[in-house]
Amino acid sequence: MPEIKIIGAGLAGSEAALCLAEMGISVNLLEMRPLRMTPAHGTDLAAELVCSNSLKSDLLDTASGLLKEELRLLGSRLLPIARSCAVPAGHALAVDRLLFAQKVTQTLQNHPRIRITRQEVTELPVECSILCAGPLVSDSLARSLQEVVGESQLSFFDAIAPIVSAESIDSAKVYAKDRYDKGEPDYLNCAFTRGEYYRFVDALLEGEQHQAREFENEFFREVDFNYYENCTPIEELARRGRETLRHGVMRPMGLERDGMKPFAVLQLRAENKDRTAFNLVGCQTMLRYPEQQRIFRLIPGLERAEFLRFGSIHRNSYLNAPRVLAPNLTLRNARHIFVAGQLAGVEGYVECMGTGLLVAKIIGEGIGMLPPQTILGQIWRRLIDPEQKNFQPVNANFGILPALDDNVRDKKLKKQLYSKRSLEALRGFLEEDDG
Numbered sequence: 001m002p003e004i005k006i007i008g009a010g011l012a013g014s015e016a017a018l019c020l021a022e023m024g025i026s027v028n029l030l031e032m033r034p035l036r037m038t039p040a041h042g043t044d045l046a047a048e049l050v051c052s053n054s055l056k057s058d059l060l061d062t063a064s065g066l067l068k069e070e071l072r073l074l075g076s077r078l079l080p081i082a083r084s085c086a087v088p089a090g091h092a093l094a095v096d097r098l099l100f101a102q103k104v105t106q107t108l109q110n111h112p113r114i115r116i117t118r119q120e121v122t123e124l125p126v127e128c129s130i131l132c133a134g135p136l137v138s139d140s141l142a143r144s145l146q147e148v149v150g151e152s153q154l155s156f157f158d159a160i161a162p163i164v165s166a167e168s169i170d171s172a173k174v175y176a177k178d179r180y181d182k183g184e185p186d187y188l189n190c191a192f193t194r195g196e197y198y199r200f201v202d203a204l205l206e207g208e209q210h211q212a213r214e215f216e217n218e219f220f221r222e223v224d225f226n227y228y229e230n231c232t233p234i235e236e237l238a239r240r241g242r243e244t245l246r247h248g249v250m251r252p253m254g255l256e257r258d259g260m261k262p263f264a265v266l267q268l269r270a271e272n273k274d275r276t277a278f279n280l281v282g283c284q285t286m287l288r289y290p291e292q293q294r295i296f297r298l299i300p301g302l303e304r305a306e307f308l309r310f311g312s313i314h315r316n317s318y319l320n321a322p323r324v325l326a327p328n329l330t331l332r333n334a335r336h337i338f339v340a341g342q343l344a345g346v347e348g349y350v351e352c353m354g355t356g357l358l359v360a361k362i363i364g365e366g367i368g369m370l371p372p373q374t375i376l377g378q379i380w381r382r383l384i385d386p387e388q389k390n391f392q393p394v395n396a397n398f399g400i401l402p403a404l405d406d407n408v409r410d411k412k413l414k415k416q417l418y419s420k421r422s423l424e425a426l427r428g429f430l431e432e433d434d435g
């Protein structure tokens with residue numbers, strides 16, 4: 001097989017490079033640092049963790065713990081390095097970030113089938129390549145990518161609304177109905193009285209926000225949120241006036257219950273076909289996580305909500321993956337370009353490694369779609385499912401997995417069963433693949 005170009009020696013690029021090289025495939029890893037730095041990286045090292053040093057929980061009854069175990073079974077090269085650089089962090093896998101980046105860089109440099117070229121790539125290559133230039137891809141390359149996929153298919157920030165588990169929603173309080181009863185009643189609705197609505201708005205106005213990094217603040221100052229109305233943080237909408245939400249995203253028109261019009265309504269949209277998780281429509285937010293839990297639990301019906309994912313708004317370049325990616329994670333309009341990492345539409349350090357590993361296995365081994373019971377299999381499906389509307393970057397959470405057959409109520413047991421089912425399916429899949 002000819003040499004594969006990999007653009008970006010971040011988490012996805014380093015994982016892909018090491019996996020391909022171990023499969024006997026030569027790699028040219030192109031990295032622009034230190035010639036050109038990103039606003040978040042501080043070194044010229046590969047796999048630099050730009051913010052937290054945690055790769056999240058290692059427990060198997062968490063989605064991030066399960067994802068790491070799936071990656072281990074699939075042969076991740078970065079995870080063992082991370083473990084060798086672990087620092088005490090309770091149940092989480094946290095690393096000494098400098099040591100981790102140094103060890104990854106050394107491993108790449110010492111590999112006979114990997115050469116590292118320090119160069120800013122400004123156009124998509126014409127040869128078979130993996131694009132993993134990350135959430136802070138340089139401008140020229142982003143423009144070249146836009147020319148291929150279409151300008152509107154590459155976003156420069158994400159605006160994510162929280163997701164809650166279906167079983168934690170108070171079914172006695174919410175009701176299923178689509179606005180003006182058009183089609184099947186897909187949405188669940190949380191109806192507010194006048195008092196509940198103003199209490200919620202006041203809490204939003206007082207809520208403490210996450211502190212963005214300086215370069216993010218600069219970026220957000222330039223973003224016209226009026227233009228990206230669907231991406232405006234809910235607390236910013238509330239700041240425009242106490243009535244703004246109930247005339248906008250929380251308008252009650254067409255959502256009457258028993259002939260009565262509520263004062264305001266917040267809609268919940270199913271996150272998956274099994275309806276095990278729901279997205280709080282319009283609640284993208286920059287509130288701190290504990291504040292989100294406190295404030296969104298003021299929504300009638302969500303008093304005991306279990307948050308599978310919190311909302312966020314970040315500087316982040318990512319593709320509208322379901323519109324532009326083919327099933328094998330190549331660009332539909334440029335079938336020689338594979339995409340991995342944050343640019344492909346995933347979110348999180350381990351998720352980025354996971355897609356790097358996946359693309360390497362697609363190229364090197366022709367691996368087929370992973371079982372639907374696995375976190376990585378579901379992440380892959382989400383990236384290529386053309387039915388997905390309102391695509392937002394995907395991360396590991398149990399809400400993306402199909403429902404269990406048994407109606408288990410105990411939350412901890414349920415998570416353990418998800419993990420057991422996933423790992424059994426993955427082991428079976430890998431044995432079949434070997435056979």
Ligand SMILES: Cc1cc2nc3c(=O)[nH]c(=O)nc-3n(C[C@H](O)[C@H](O)[C@H](O)COP(=O)(O)OP(=O)(O)OC[C@H]3O[C@@H](n4cnc5c(N)ncnc54)[C@H](O)[C@@H]3O)c2cc1C
Pocket residue numbers: 007008009010011012013030031032033037038040041047048049050051052053119120121122132133134135136137138141213315316340341342343347348349350352
């Ligand atoms: C500010 C910030 C903070 C984050 N914090 C966290 C966190 O705490 N926890 C978490 O799980 N996730 C976090 N993320 C999200 C994400 O998990 C990380 O950004 C992750 O490093 C992305 O991996 P990647 O491989 O896709 O990209 P990166 O690790 O960023 O690697 C991309 C590489 O491509 C290079 N590059 C870019 N353009 C070019 C070009 N034109 N030519 C050559 N090289 C190029 C870059 O220099 C970089 O080395 C954060 C993201 C950002 C932006």
